[in-house]
Amino acid sequence: MHPARPAPTRPPWYREVSREKWKSFFAAWIGYLLDGFDFVLITLVLTEIADDFGLSAVESASLVSGAFVTRWLGGALLGALGDRLGRRSAMVASILLYSIGTFACGFAWDYTSLFAARLLIGMGMAGEYSASATYVLESWPARLRNRASGFLISGFSLGGVLAAEVYEHVVPAHGWRWLFYIGLFPVAVTLWVRRALPEADDWEARVGAAGARPHPFRPLFAGRFRAGANTVLAVVATGSLLAVFTPLGTGAVPLLSVVAAACLIAFAVQWGGRRRWVLYVALCGTVFCAFLYSWPVQALLPTYLKTELGLTPAQVSDALYYAGFGTMAGCVVTGFAGDRFGTRRTYACTLLIGVAFVFPVFAVRDGRLVLGVLLFLMLACMQGVSGLLPKYIAGHFPAETRAASLGFTYNVGALGGAVAPVLGAELASTMSLGRSLAVLTFSLTLVVVLLIGLDVPSRLNRLVDPEPVPDHLATEAVADTPRPVRPRG
Numbered sequence: 436m437h438p439a440r441p442a443p444t445r446p447p448w449y450r451e452v453s454r455e456k457w458k459s460f461f462a463a464w465i466g467y468l469l470d471g472f473d474f475v476l477i478t479l480v481l482t483e484i485a486d487d488f489g490l491s492a493v494e495s496a497s498l499v500s501g502a503f504v505t506r507w508l509g510g511a512l513l514g515a516l517g518d519r520l521g522r523r524s525a526m527v528a529s530i531l532l533y534s535i536g537t538f539a540c541g542f543a544w545d546y547t548s549l550f551a552a553r554l555l556i557g558m559g560m561a562g563e564y565s566a567s568a569t570y571v572l573e574s575w576p577a578r579l580r581n582r583a584s585g586f587l588i589s590g591f592s593l594g595g596v597l598a599a600e601v602y603e604h605v606v607p608a609h610g611w612r613w614l615f616y617i618g619l620f621p622v623a624v625t626l627w628v629r630r631a632l633p634e635a636d637d638w639e640a641r642v643g644a645a646g647a648r649p650h651p652f653r654p655l656f657a658g659r660f661r662a663g664a665n666t667v668l669a670v671v672a673t674g675s676l677l678a679v680f681t682p683l684g685t686g687a688v689p690l691l692s693v694v695a696a697a698c699l700i701a702f703a704v705q706w707g708g709r710r711r712w713v714l715y716v717a718l719c720g721t722v723f724c725a726f727l728y729s730w731p732v733q734a735l736l737p738t739y740l741k742t743e744l745g746l747t748p749a750q751v752s753d754a755l756y757y758a759g760f761g762t763m764a765g766c767v768v769t770g771f772a773g774d775r776f777g778t779r780r781t782y783a784c785t786l787l788i789g790v791a792f793v794f795p796v797f798a799v800r801d802g803r804l805v806l807g808v809l810l811f812l813m814l815a816c817m818q819g820v821s822g823l824l825p826k827y828i829a830g831h832f833p834a835e836t837r838a839a840s841l842g843f844t845y846n847v848g849a850l851g852g853a854v855a856p857v858l859g860a861e862l863a864s865t866m867s868l869g870r871s872l873a874v875l876t877f878s879l880t881l882v883v884v885l886l887i888g889l890d891v892p893s894r895l896n897r898l899v900d901p902e903p904v905p906d907h908l909a910t911e912a913v914a915d916t917p918r919p920v921r922p923r924g
Contacts, residue, residue: 451576455633459574460583462632463567464590465624466530470563471594473537473556473618474502478734479602479751480611482741487611488546496860497680498546499734501553503853504676506561506846507699508669513562514842517569518835521639523632525566525838530624533559537618550681561849565842568825572908573637573834580908581778585770585822589763592818596759603752637834655705665702672698680853699847706843710900715844717892718828722848724886728879729818730855731872739868744800754807758818761811765819773823778830782823783888786880789816793877797869817880827887830908837907 452460477484477498485495509532517525536555543549567587575583598614605613656662675695678684684691700716707715740746740754765785773781792813799806825841832840855875862871885891893904 448579448582451579456574459632460571460586462627463526463571464587466526466563467567467587467590468594468597469530469620469624470533470560470567471591472598473533473594474560474591475595475598476537476602476614476618477502477540477553478737479598480606480614481738483606483611484549488549490546492860493857494546495738496734496857498549498553500680500853500857501550502557502560503850504680505554505557505673506849507843508673509558509561510565510842510846510849511702511839513558514565514839516562517566517838517842518638521634522566522570522573522838523634525562526570526632529559529562529566531559531622532556533563534618534620534622535559537615539615540618541612541615547681554677561842561846564825564845565838569638569829569838569841570632572826572829573837577909579774581773581781581823581826582770584824584826585766585768585773585819588822588825589766592759592762592766595762596756599752599755599759603748607748637837655702665705668698668701671695672702676850676853680857702843703847706840710902711896711904713899714831714892714896714904715840717895718831718844719847721883721886721892722824722828722845723851724848724879724882725821725824726849726851727855727858728876728883729821730852731859731875732814733818734852734855735859735868735872739797739872743867743869746803750803753803754810757807757811758814761814762818764811765815765817766822767819768815769820769823773826778823778827779887779890782820782827783884785816785820786884789813789820790877790880792816793880794873797873817876826908830906831892831904833907 481495481498484490484498485492490498509529513525513529513532516528533556536552536557536559539552539555540549543552568584571583571587572580601617602614605617655665672695675684675691675698679688679691679695699719703715703719704712707713736758737751737755740751741748746754769781769785772785775781776784789812792809796806796809796813799809824845828845829837829841859868859871859875862875865871866874896904
């Protein structure tokens with residue numbers, strides 16, 4: 436009788452990712468870190484800009500919102516570029532856009548010019564999200580893709596921490612403009628990214644090696660009438676959003692908001708087609724709610740710390756370190772948990788834990804250490820879990836249209852981030868800023884728990900198509916297999 440052979444052991448998870456893939460991940464992570472650095476800068480100097488330009492609290496908050504106005508367009512266009520030409524090209528174009536926009540902020544002479552620069556940043560960061568997320572997710576083994584998602588998004592948080600460090604040393608001595616001049620640095624990184632990155636495995640196997648180039652916008656421009664109508668819709672949507680978040684729309688914000696929403700829903704319905712239009716609309720709504728709960732704190736926390744708690748720039752930086760590292764830790768931990776327990780279950784349970792810290796954070800008046808610990812714990816759960824959002828959304832789409840679909844649905848939903856700081860500032864006119872942030876965060880988090888935990892987008896889609904929506908990132912495991920060789924000639 437032969438002795439039983441020991442069962443083969445699986446190597447440590449980090450060895451399942453090749454050295455080349457780790458280098459590629461690091462390149463994408465650096466791009467996302469710089470994205471976070473450039474985007475967070477505006478939240479750190481809202482009070483200084485308001486003093487220089489004589490802005491109200493709502494006008495200052497709208498500068499944060501400005502980057503969200505063009506995100507839907509940037510996500511769709513740069514996502515389509517990623518689907519057609521590859522994830523790498525889209526990443527480079529995105530980094531160039533938001534770097535130039537950040538540099539331009541330093542030369543702004545009034546509210547309008549600064550808002551215009553924020554529009555460029557919005558387009559670039561939208562493309563960076565879809566390009567980097569699809570690139571990393573499609574390059575890692577299927578069973579590690581929650582980890583890949585969480586690790587990537589942690590770069591955005593570290594970018595915010597670095598921005599706070601630069602703020603502490605630069606702004607008191609040289610003024611707020613120098614904080615934006617540094618934003619030109621990512622342009623040099625784009626050259627390195629272009630040189631260093633191989634293409635994503637899923638895209639290379641299903642699109643690049645096949646030689647066929649997808650046309651993600653084909654459903655929107657099939658025929659002269661539809662092409663003309665959708666061009667008008669794009670102009671109306673962008674113009675309406677611009678008016679909503681600037682003085683142009685004074686007195687007509689509710690009507691303009693409805694017009695913009697109707698245009699974007701029309702795009703989602705066409706893009707999703709007869710079988711998936713409900714899914715596209717529901718995913719946009721889910722992301723919208725996710726931004727509504729998270730971005731009041733993300734955008735207005737520095738303002739709250741400086742105005743209501745009276746903290747110095749150095750003390751604000753210290754508090755933001757706790758928040759930023761808490762978010763980073765949450766991204767990493769929920770990445771492991773998502774691969775172990777499932778994306779949706781981890782998402783919902785982590786948010787339920789996080790709501791327990793919301794009101795205690797904004798109840799602390801003294802004791803910066805206690806405040807820092809509570810911020811760390813709250814942000815680890817509430818913001819850290821957003822590291823799973825790329826995996827959750829992108830899994831609904833096949834590789835051929837993934838970047839454009841992710842870019843569109845995520846960045847249309849990201850308009851919640853444009854509404855959130857303005858809504859927080861408006862509520863602060865009837866209550867303290869801290870209380871308004873706590874109320875918004877607590878109530879809307881519970882909505883997101885239900886939407887994601889109960890898989891509402893997929894359930895709603897069964898009303899028009901009984902066939903279940905598969906998790907394409909679980910079934911498209913081409914990263915586990917050797918890359919096919921493309922024929923030459």
